[in-house]
Amino acid sequence: MRKDYNLEKRKFVIAGFLLLIAIIYGIRLFNLQIADDKYKQSADTNAFLRKTIYPSRGLIYDRNGELVVYNQAAYDVMLIPRDVEPFDTADFCRALNITPEDLSRRFEDMRKNPSYSSYTPQRLISHLSAEDYGRLQERLYRFPGFYIQSRTLRQYAHPTGANVLGNIREANATDIQNDPYYAPGDYTGDMGVEKSYERHLRGIKGVEILIRDARGRIQGRYDEGRQDVPPTAGRNLTLSIDIRLQEYAESLLVGKRGAVVAIEPSTGEILCLATSPSYDPRLLVGRERGANYRELVNRPDWPLFDRSIMGAYPPGSTFKPTQALLLLQEGIITPETAYPCSRGYHSGNLTVGCHGHGSPLPVRPALQTSCNAFFCYGFKAMIDRRGKYGSSSNAFEVWKNHLVTMGYGYRLGIDMPGEVRGFIPNSAFYDKYHGPGHWSANSIISVSIGQGEVLATPVQIANLAATVANRGWFITPHVVKGIQDTVIDEQYRTPRHPDIDAKFYDIVAEGMRMAVTGGTCRGAALSGIEVCGKTGTAQNPHGQDHSAFMGFAPYHDPKIAVCAYVENAGFGATFGVPIGSLVMEKYLNDSIAPERKYIEARMLNTSVYYAPPKKKSK
């Protein structure tokens, strides 16, 4: 048989076809295996389930070492849908104390979850109580596919200090976006120190790497757990708060709106930071958190609003010590300079009223009697002293800057979220308001007695008391005095000095002492303790005057500085002084003297009537 060489050449076509395909496949394999990384990642995502192990959150103690916030195990009912067999729903509901309708609703909610899969664990009910857990655990064998997963909840030893302690909630989308630490389902601190010390409290999550097959079933641990990372527990906090004092201050505020702040002057440690109305921190734990939170938000008296650091109030006469200090510092007055008071300050047709006391009088008695006229004259003398400052504007800037160094007008920098700055106007503010050159001391005279545009928070007022107590310095107030394994921030250990000479503080302290011994603050006098104080009665557009008190004790070796501020409660002496002095007494003596028990009882039992808020017309 003759060979056909023409046809034999066709072997090259066939072999060429094979080689062409092989080259295409080779290029494809190169792209898949070497050029493109995404398949490696996909394979890892497929096979490795990185299971987070949550660290235990740091505990919180009060200044005396009493445990205030701790962790409590809670139990979630989990199930793997494809493993669930038909079960006795009535029995199941009895164990959990829920209705069958409730159960079917929960099943529906679970299926609506975007990450629902019938192969992976799903959460049916969260935060079971210990009793429910016990009952269910006993008969769990009757419900295949169900199991119980434990997680921790915050628990509170006292129904007090909610504003300071804060609480925890699930991290929301914003948290997750802002901090790569968080994943959906993680907890994060909300409000109080839970929020401001979140980084210390939360610890570091651990991870367990599990091997997962195509149906989502766990096949074991990767590399026998050698790549796992154990979690690091959160750090414990020690509060500067005395939880008993906090509880006492809150009880005194029941039925009123306001705040009590007590500071240890030598350290800036806040002893109590009470706000009213408050709420039981246990309301924001567990299954009912959402509903309770909504209810608290909607209450007209704003219990979630921490008045001690968020309430900006007119300081009223508690502001007068600052005026005395800066007038002395600027040389506008000497300790002996006396101003007249004829039932008030009169300038042209402007009158600022005052009450009956001796006249004329120098600075100490002026503080003692809370004389409005003295501080108005002093303020006018400073602002109108063009020879020294050039203009009222310049003089006012000097005035303002002194106040800023005393801690007014800006946030003090307390270690809690949400602090507001209060308000101290500057000359630009009045230039805008009245027109440049169109204002003088008289147009703004009310700021000299803590009225008008001036606003301060109770913590700023308490800080003034602490500064006077220290005779010229303070440490930024803070609620955490110790962090496990580390130290508190530098700023909470470093004294700050207002630009006022210490000697002038002696004069102011003396005046405040005189106010207690024979002035407006007589109600604050305690037997055996030299209390210094200053009342405040602040006019405001919301009705009755606010009642305020600030003071410290003892006079010579101060241990506590206090501000008590009660909204719309009238004279400073009616609510501010008794509450402030009771807190001092409680802290210093640990008990209330028998002769003052009636004051305590009156404070505990008296409520202030607040008109319901007017409905806004739309």
Add this chain to the structure above:
Amino acid sequence: MRLLRRNPSEESIFKNLDWLTIILYLAMVCCGAVSIYAASYDFDQASMFSFAEFSGKQMRWILMALGIGLVLLLIETRIYETYAYLIYAVMILLLLVTPFVAPDIKGSRSWIVLGPMSLQPAEFAKSATALALARLFSGYNFKLNAKIGNYARALLIICLPILLILLQKETGSALVYLALFFVLYREGMSGLVLFAAAFAVTIFVVSIKYSEALVLGTPAGQFWLLVAIAFIILVMSGIYGKNRLEVCRNLLLGYIGCAAVIVILEAWAKVPVPGLPVMLGIIGAACAYLAFEAMRTRLPRLFVPVATAVLSVVFLFSVDMAFDKLQYHQQMRIKVVLGLEQDLRGAGYNVNQSKIAIGSGGLTGKGFLEGTQTKLKYVPEQHTDFIFCTIGEEEGFWGTTLVELMFIALILRIIHIAERQPTAFGRVYAYCVASYLIFHFCVNIGMVIGLCPVIGIPLPFFSYGGSSLWGFTILLFILLRIDASRKRVLSY
């Protein structure tokens, strides 16, 4: 025959065996067994049982396959030639009976259960068909192109098993026989048929893949295919017009004129040109001109481009219809390969997971038994049709390249063996074996790396399964026997 009356001994057969093929065969079968062990190995030590299942069973299949190979080597070549038609007839009968006696396994009735074994007759029909086709071509002075009847007989031999296997609902195994067109091509069938097939595939792919975007109001795929058809007419008119190049030139001038008019209308005059009728008009005019020239110059060859154009256009417009005729899962598989659908939970799942498995192997692979994709059962059918995944994941690019090279070496060797055969019988049979292997290689690896629709056919010598292994062993060892005795049968 008489000239070489030296008593043929077994020794001489083994001396003449093509040992290179045997070494490649043994290497591939061993690699296959190791891969199957890896694919069915479980992280969980408790299920060593499944290892015993697949890997152990495959070892038994391999040993028996070697036995079968040895027996086949001992049979006289003449027996194969003499009984080729008989073997083919028996296999056809077996294929015919299979759907009636086979149990329904995943919708197909192709497995015959014999005690502890189940076998797929379709795998064995490959060698029977190859023998029959070889026998046909070994007829005295048989030439494929001599008369149309020869084509009919060849096509009958090829198509009979295809039809019977389709009845068993084993589309993949049936399509394998289409590879035998390579053999027909080698034996004289016009290259136009292969070209037409390639062009048909192109038309199918392009018109389905690019059916969304519009060009001149026509689906982009259709429009550009019509342009391509016009271009092919032009080229063919040049080839078939022989020395009458002016026909080709006139056609070209006509095209340029039309293109200019279209561009002017569209770009300057802003008159919308309806792409479909215009292109059909141009092709129609070109065909009419060529037909006219064919008659005027008495060159009937010029009808070839005309026929090509007409058939292509008809095919183009029947693609959508044909596609709709496919079953839903087949449509999805095609769309997934063309990137039109993701369908990661359905048709795209296998391919996506197998791409992840292969892609995650990198250059050197994750190491033997370290593959997570395959161990954790992300890839379905990983020990059978998707065995290439395990190799890709655990042995990396080096592993896949080595497997590719082994296949290329084996197939090229078989083509070499084919061409050295003194008889048409040997040559045609060898080409049949090469064609089957080319088809399996291209389609199996193509589907695993996502370049081919998923057609369930195994990777020869690697995939788990006795039928496939035995089928290819029989094909190969008959070839080796024929080749070993080539020197003793110089001529009849």
